[in-house]
Amino acid sequence: MALTLGLAACGDGGTEAKPADGGSSAAASDTVKIGFMGDLTGPNAGIVIPPRNGAKLVIDEYNKTNPAVKVELVEYDSQGDPSKAVALAQQAIKTDKVASMIGPAFSGESAQVGPVLEEAEIPSITASATNTKLAENGWKFWHRILPNDSVQGPGIADFIAGAAAAKNVFVIDDKSEYGKPLADAVRAQLATKGAKVTDDSLDPAESDFSSVVNKVAAAKPDAIFFGGYYAAAGNLLKQLRDKGVKDAKFFSGDGSLDRGLIDGAGAPNAEGALVGCPCYIATPDVTDAKVKGFADAYKAAFSADPSIYAAEGYDAATVFIEAIKAGNTTPDKINTFIGTVDLAGVSKQVKFGPNGEVEAKDIYMYQVKDGAITLLGKAAEAKLG
Amino acid sequence: MLNDFVNQFWPATIDGLAFGSIYALIALGYTMVYGVLRLINFAHSEVFMIGTFGAMFVPFVLGINSALTGLALVGVIIAMILAGMLASAGTAIALERIAYRPLRKRGASRLAALISAIGASIFLQELFALLVIPEVFNRPQQGRIQMGLPRLMERTELFSIFGHSVRVDQVLVIVAAIGMMIALDALVNRTKIGRGIRATAQNPEAAVLMGVDINRIVRMTFFIGGGMAGVAGALYLISYENTNYYIGFLFGIKAFTAAVLGGIGNLRGALVGGVVLGLVENYGAIFFGSDWKHVISFTILVLVLMFRPTGILGESLQQARA
Numbered sequence: 233m234a235l236t237l238g239l240a241a242c243g244d245g246g247t248e249a250k251p252a253d254g255g256s257s258a259a260a261s262d263t264v265k266i267g268f269m270g271d272l273t274g275p276n277a278g279i280v281i282p283p284r285n286g287a288k289l290v291i292d293e294y295n296k297t298n299p300a301v302k303v304e305l306v307e308y309d310s311q312g313d314p315s316k317a318v319a320l321a322q323q324a325i326k327t328d329k330v331a332s333m334i335g336p337a338f339s340g341e342s343a344q345v346g347p348v349l350e351e352a353e354i355p356s357i358t359a360s361a362t363n364t365k366l367a368e369n370g371w372k373f374w375h376r377i378l379p380n381d382s383v384q385g386p387g388i389a390d391f392i393a394g395a396a397a398a399k400n401v402f403v404i405d406d407k408s409e410y411g412k413p414l415a416d417a418v419r420a421q422l423a424t425k426g427a428k429v430t431d432d433s434l435d436p437a438e439s440d441f442s443s444v445v446n447k448v449a450a451a452k453p454d455a456i457f458f459g460g461y462y463a464a465a466g467n468l469l470k471q472l473r474d475k476g477v478k479d480a481k482f483f484s485g486d487g488s489l490d491r492g493l494i495d496g497a498g499a500p501n502a503e504g505a506l507v508g509c510p511c512y513i514a515t516p517d518v519t520d521a522k523v524k525g526f527a528d529a530y531k532a533a534f535s536a537d538p539s540i541y542a543a544e545g546y547d548a549a550t551v552f553i554e555a556i557k558a559g560n561t562t563p564d565k566i567n568t569f570i571g572t573v574d575l576a577g578v579s580k581q582v583k584f585g586p587n588g589e590v591e592a593k594d595i596y597m598y599q600v601k602d603g604a605i606t607l608l609g610k611a612a613e614a615k616l617g
Numbered sequence: 618m619l620n621d622f623v624n625q626f627w628p629a630t631i632d633g634l635a636f637g638s639i640y641a642l643i644a645l646g647y648t649m650v651y652g653v654l655r656l657i658n659f660a661h662s663e664v665f666m667i668g669t670f671g672a673m674f675v676p677f678v679l680g681i682n683s684a685l686t687g688l689a690l691v692g693v694i695i696a697m698i699l700a701g702m703l704a705s706a707g708t709a710i711a712l713e714r715i716a717y718r719p720l721r722k723r724g725a726s727r728l729a730a731l732i733s734a735i736g737a738s739i740f741l742q743e744l745f746a747l748l749v750i751p752e753v754f755n756r757p758q759q760g761r762i763q764m765g766l767p768r769l770m771e772r773t774e775l776f777s778i779f780g781h782s783v784r785v786d787q788v789l790v791i792v793a794a795i796g797m798m799i800a801l802d803a804l805v806n807r808t809k810i811g812r813g814i815r816a817t818a819q820n821p822e823a824a825v826l827m828g829v830d831i832n833r834i835v836r837m838t839f840f841i842g843g844g845m846a847g848v849a850g851a852l853y854l855i856s857y858e859n860t861n862y863y864i865g866f867l868f869g870i871k872a873f874t875a876a877v878l879g880g881i882g883n884l885r886g887a888l889v890g891g892v893v894l895g896l897v898e899n900y901g902a903i904f905f906g907s908d909w910k911h912v913i914s915f916t917i918l919v920l921v922l923m924f925r926p927t928g929i930l931g932e933s934l935q936q937a938r939a
Binding site for chain 2: 273274275277278311407431432433434435437438439440441442443444446447449450463466467470474475476492495496498
């Protein structure tokens with residue numbers, strides 16, 4: 233899944249319109265702006281609102297302590313559209329003068345916005361963009377707080393061939409910057425495990441997937457993997473089950489880890505569907521005190537359990553807040569701070585490598601049970617019940 | 618490859634017929650308006666979109682969230698089709714009144730009407746995303762997210778062809794679409810209004826001299842074309858159980874293609890074009906993969922137009938015999 237978090241805290245900016253360029257004006261700042269960019273009202277907003285909420289939680293908590301330097305979260309609703317995202321990034325840099333950015337949420341928009349933030353030297357952390365290539369641009373200000381698709385794809389594929397013991401797998405992608413490479417990684421890994429792989433692609437803008445479904449029905453696979461977002465995944469799963477493809481286990485990646493999958497497919501059709509994710513979702517029965525504290529605070533603030541990327545959004549914002557607490561309010565200093573950070577987050581131990589990738593590499597498996605998404609465990613260890 | 622085709626032939630045929638029927642019903646709106654006004658109503662895709670939401674309104678208001686059976690199911694389906702027709706036909710008439718007639722009266726060029734259509738189309742999409750879906754359907758902040766319909770009709774197998782099951786929803790779509798086509802054909806060829814439509818299509822000036830009220834005929838044309846898109850919207854919703862504010866976009870392009878493929882301005886051509894397009898898409902996907910679906914359909918369109926520039930059936934509404 234491709235969600236990038238960009239935090240752009242613009243160093244100076246003082247209270248309002250102080251024409252500070254780039255943020256080198258030091259001590260005067262009493263408000264630092266952090267941007268959040270992603271699809272907040274578009275078709276896949278369901279996986280972007282939770283990290284936004286997670287980030288908001290950190291920042292609200294921080295501001296409540298009445299610090300000398302306040303932090304303002306500025307939201308940029310790109311609707312997942314790369315061209316909108318670039319325009320919004322310009323606005324964030326030039327008009328709002330953010331000091332850092334959480335996002336952009338998706339990989340497609342991240343690929344476009346990355347160079348813009350890089351040129352303006354605004355540090356960003358994405359909490360959800362998982363396209364592998366994003367880390368290969370040599371960007372110095374870009375970070376990702378979860379493992380990428382080259383970790384996710386093989387992790388899920390190992391689970392399909394291992395715990396799920398599937399020998400004949402049908403892999404479908406949505407041709408997107410996120411779905412295609414993820415599905416390709418799954419295909420490659422499955423092939424090394426000796427599983428028979430059949431493939432096809434679909435156009436997520438369409439609503440009739442019958443040509444794909446007919447191929448799946450003819451191939452009689454024991455597992456199906458879909459690389460794409462939940463809106464299409466839900467419709468695909470419904471049409472598969474309606475066509476009588478009932479026994480094949482349905483797998484997908486983090487882009488489909490949302491209630492929208494269950495709503496789109498219908499609860500009976502979605503039952504048992506398995507979704508892998510490099511993200512960690514705190515389920516209500518969690519025992520770890522730190523995670524539980526986060527889950528309770530999240531629930532109190534947004535009257536919902538934390539869902540996909542909420543913990544990652546929370547951790548990304550925490551990194552920036554820690555930077556500001558340590559007296560780093562300019563983009564440059566914040567970026568230096570991120571390079572040295574090593575803190576225990578909610579989702580993982582947060583420590584970034586030189587290419588901006590987080591060092592922890594765990595993939596988690598989730599399963600739909602009784603119409604709800606539940607955590608099975610780490611993909612390497614989880615068992616099917 | 619050939620083996621795949623043999624295995625998937627029947628399911629692909631059934632799906633192609635069902636989806637092609639929906640294309641055909643939408644294509645009628647393009648073809649009728651073109652026949653009478655020589656105008657491509659590019660906002661027709663939104664007429665379809667509004668039809669899906671009109672149909673959605675019925676189960677939404679009744680608060681239905683589980684499958685129905687027997688008379689209740691039949692009643693709800695009929696109500697959904699009527700609501701879809703009403704919403705779509707109303708939209709089409711409003712479009713004609715607001716976006717086209719003022720231009721036509723002032724003798725504006727067809728290009729102006731085209732821009733007006735595109736503007737109306739974007740306006741309607743955003744109206745639904747920003748206002749209608751959040752407010753009327755009570756989905757705040759979710760105007761751009763797909764809206765699902767609870768399962769109304771269980772997907773029971775009606776019969777099977779060579780071991781491939783044919784479901785009741787697929788049969789409903791095909792039968793209802795054919796029913797509407799027959800009714801429309803009779804309307805255009807056998808009624809007074811139909812004669813007026815054909816007369817206007819053949820020669821608007823002569824039709825006026827013969828006492829045909831052109832404005833009324835144009836209104837009727839939009840009304841009927843819109844109604845057909847409404848039926849398509851309701852049938853689509855019942856079988857695919859989802860819709861969103863931009864659903865008209867792809868359907869609009871495909872239905873317009875179907876209209877041109879069959880012969881624009883020709884009612885039966887719209888039916889043929891829709892069904893051919895639905896089938897070709899599904900057959901092509903078997904050979905080349907589903908990602909080639911759109912490429913295949915438009916390649917076929919270009920090939921057909923190279924050899925038959927007026928489309929498969931060619932003959933247009935104004936040349937139709939009385």
